[in-house]
Amino acid sequence: MSSGVAVDLENITIRFGDFTAVKDANVNINGGDFFSFLGPSGCGKTTILRAVSGFLEPSEGRVLIGGNDMAGIGPNKRPTALIFQNLALFPLMTVWENISFSMEVAGASAKERRRRADELLDMIALPGQGDKLPSELSGGQKQRVAIARALCANPDVLLLDEPLSALDLKLRQHMRTELREIQQRVGITFIYITHDQGEALTMSDNVAVMKSGVIDQIASGHEIYDHPATPFVASFVGENNVFRGRIKSIEGGEAIISTNRSGDLVARITPAEIGKLSVGDEAMMFVRPEAFEVAPEQGGTGKNLVSAKAVNEEFEGNSFSVFLEGDGGKLIKMSVPNLGQDRISTRGHDLTLRYEPSNAVVMRAGELASE
Amino acid sequence: MKRNLPFSEFFRNNGPVMGSILIGLVAFWLIFLILLPQLSMLDYSFRFNLPPADVGGPKDVYTLSNYEYLIYGSDESKQSFNTVDLKVFVRTILAAMVVTVFNIVLCYPLAYFLGQAKGAGVARLFVVLLIIPYWINEILRAFALRIIFGETGLLNEALMFLHLASEPIDFIRQDVALYAGLGYAYILLMLFPMYNVIESLDRNQIEAARDMGASWVHIHRRIVIPHAKPGIASGSTMVFMLSAGALAAPQILGGPSSLWFTQLVYQWFNDSLNWQQGAAYAIVLLVSTIAIVLTFMRVFKVNMGDIGK
Numbered sequence: 001m002s003s004g005v006a007v008d009l010e011n012i013t014i015r016f017g018d019f020t021a022v023k024d025a026n027v028n029i030n031g032g033d034f035f036s037f038l039g040p041s042g043c044g045k046t047t048i049l050r051a052v053s054g055f056l057e058p059s060e061g062r063v064l065i066g067g068n069d070m071a072g073i074g075p076n077k078r079p080t081a082l083i084f085q086n087l088a089l090f091p092l093m094t095v096w097e098n099i100s101f102s103m104e105v106a107g108a109s110a111k112e113r114r115r116r117a118d119e120l121l122d123m124i125a126l127p128g129q130g131d132k133l134p135s136e137l138s139g140g141q142k143q144r145v146a147i148a149r150a151l152c153a154n155p156d157v158l159l160l161d162e163p164l165s166a167l168d169l170k171l172r173q174h175m176r177t178e179l180r181e182i183q184q185r186v187g188i189t190f191i192y193i194t195h196d197q198g199e200a201l202t203m204s205d206n207v208a209v210m211k212s213g214v215i216d217q218i219a220s221g222h223e224i225y226d227h228p229a230t231p232f233v234a235s236f237v238g239e240n241n242v243f244r245g246r247i248k249s250i251e252g253g254e255a256i257i258s259t260n261r262s263g264d265l266v267a268r269i270t271p272a273e274i275g276k277l278s279v280g281d282e283a284m285m286f287v288r289p290e291a292f293e294v295a296p297e298q299g300g301t302g303k304n305l306v307s308a309k310a311v312n313e314e315f316e317g318n319s320f321s322v323f324l325e326g327d328g329g330k331l332i333k334m335s336v337p338n339l340g341q342d343r344i345s346t347r348g349h350d351l352t353l354r355y356e357p358s359n360a361v362v363m364r365a366g367e368l369a370s371e
Numbered sequence: 372m373k374r375n376l377p378f379s380e381f382f383r384n385n386g387p388v389m390g391s392i393l394i395g396l397v398a399f400w401l402i403f404l405i406l407l408p409q410l411s412m413l414d415y416s417f418r419f420n421l422p423p424a425d426v427g428g429p430k431d432v433y434t435l436s437n438y439e440y441l442i443y444g445s446d447e448s449k450q451s452f453n454t455v456d457l458k459v460f461v462r463t464i465l466a467a468m469v470v471t472v473f474n475i476v477l478c479y480p481l482a483y484f485l486g487q488a489k490g491a492g493v494a495r496l497f498v499v500l501l502i503i504p505y506w507i508n509e510i511l512r513a514f515a516l517r518i519i520f521g522e523t524g525l526l527n528e529a530l531m532f533l534h535l536a537s538e539p540i541d542f543i544r545q546d547v548a549l550y551a552g553l554g555y556a557y558i559l560l561m562l563f564p565m566y567n568v569i570e571s572l573d574r575n576q577i578e579a580a581r582d583m584g585a586s587w588v589h590i591h592r593r594i595v596i597p598h599a600k601p602g603i604a605s606g607s608t609m610v611f612m613l614s615a616g617a618l619a620a621p622q623i624l625g626g627p628s629s630l631w632f633t634q635l636v637y638q639w640f641n642d643s644l645n646w647q648q649g650a651a652y653a654i655v656l657l658v659s660t661i662a663i664v665l666t667f668m669r670v671f672k673v674n675m676g677d678i679g680k
Contacts, residue, residue, distance in 0.1 A: 088575035
């Protein structure tokens with residue numbers, strides 16, 4: 001199988017009339033990476049994908065695939081294959097004809113095409129299903145046929161436009177694992193578009209988080225979760241409690257933020273803003289629900305303690321979500337792992353919550369992801 | 372797929388009174404407006420053209436003579452064929468096929484453009500512009516074409532002005548006007564079914580094919596045309612049937628020497644007052660066109676159910 005080919009986007013800007021869909025995007029995707037663009041709908045991620053596949057030309061900037069400038073090269077001439085959101089299987093062709101369509105276009109003989117299709121059907125674990133019509137397959141099977149069809153032409157880069165969004169939850173989770181496995185087996189570069197952070201985090205080597213045409217952060221899923229670069233990333237990826245306030249003091253990599261409602265709190269400065277944040281700046285501090293715990297000593301005060309009253313509890317299976325109301329009605333969510341022991345409900349109690357300052361992150365105030 | 376009692380649900384949805392009225396109207400349409408007239412024509416075609424006094428009398432018996440006349444030109448001898456009428460018949464069928472193919476070729480790109488055009492507003496405006504001429508009576512439209520194609524008509528004037536022709540071309544005698552008129556008369560019946568199916572084609576399929584390197588020809592051959600087949604079939608059926616059965620356009624636009632089979636039917640009914648003979652001619656035309664349509668549907672693997680789409 002072909003080895004991965006790098007994809008580079010250099011200063012890509014894409015405009016539709018007055019509307020700027022993508023603004024000055026710079027992305028370097030390593031060959032053989034599983035790379036995701038993650039963002040809410042309308043953030044421009046599909047537009048980027050269309051620019052890579054060649055269905056539209058960027059207004060400014062360059063798309064490089066394997067170091068070659070793709071300007072003026074149509075989708076049929078690029079070493080990319082695209083899997084559409086609705087898969088776009090050809091309903092009037094059999095499964096094997098679908099899979100080998102790119103070979104039919106290239107003029108391969110029926111025998112050759114059939115052989116290759118059967119080979120790919122084995123790979124996607126659908127042996128002997130070649131003579132069916134796509135309408136006779138289940139959702140997950142169609143999914144795999146679409147993948148096989150895209151892989152048939154041995155593309156250097158596979159582009160996937162939210163292909164799992166139509167599947168139900170269980171199948172979606174299963175397909176995540178399967179997609180990742182296929183990617184590692186064929187070793188080519190995958191570029192994946194999704195609004196589902198779970199998909200992006202589980203499958204990707206690297207993720208670009210986008211918001212209204214701008215890329216906020218490019219990093220590994222782990223990095224993005226633990227060290228979000230912007231308030232948008234912090235609030236869009238995973239759940240987060242946000243505390244607004246002003247920077248009171250800075251010491252090394254940590255800052256004390258005097259919050260509007262919860263007193264002075266300490267947190268580590270996000271790596272992207274070390275040295276850039278100064279005292280008096282408007283800032284936001286984020287603490288994940290799972291970073292909170294009930295303090296061993298109740299009623300104390302400290303720069304990593306928040307007092308709040310538990311108002312509600314939800315059982316989530318692997319954890320409990322505790323909803324608390326802090327000073328001034330500040331809503332806080334805490335997640336407590338379900339360890340199977342009998343647990344005494346905290347509902348109605350006044351609690352002191354504690355967090356490790358290294359598990360909280362502070363950064364300049366900015367736009368949050370809308371709920 | 373059908374429930375055991377399709378009518379019980381129909382009555383539940385519409386109520387017994389409204390349900391009965393609806394079914395009654397459909398039955399009236401089918402029986403009185405379609406079935407009985409056709410059956411009476413069929414009956415006529417097997418009878419002699421008798422003076423009114425003999426109708427219902429002992430001489431009024433069934434006969435094949437009307438059909439024999441179409442084939443042999445005489446109801447007694449079978450020595451020679453009725454070449455004049457048979458030629459007209461064959462020419463009518465072939466010409467209707469040509470008109471149908473002409474309409475397919477003309478409408479396909481148009482339907483593709485309208486169905487896949489990105490600006491739906493433009494497409495809708497286009498459709499309205501195409502419909503407006505059809506608010507005008509068919510006969511008037513035929514006469515308008517006659518004026519355009521006439522010896523001193525618009526087309527000849529333009530050709531001579533542009534020095535493309537040194538003297539007027541007789542479009543009427545060359546049957547150009549007839550074909551143009553027939554093609555124009557039913558073109559919307561080809562366009563709209565095609566437009567409907569092409570519009571329902573998922574554009575991602577075209578892009579997917581393009582992404583896999585397919586040329587435009589390949590995309591149309593493998594994706595668009597197979598998808599549009601039911602629309603093409605239903606459009607072709609209508610255009611072919613109506614062209615073969617057209618009367619106004621051949622009457623007005625046909626050259627002096629070219630007869631359309633429907634004109635023969637018309638002559639039997641109107642000029643010769645031989646309804647029995649006319650009915651036989653009409654039945655032959657009807658049965659032949661139906662047989663041709665069914666044959667083509669078989670050849671192109673189109674199901675009857677797809678046509679209604």
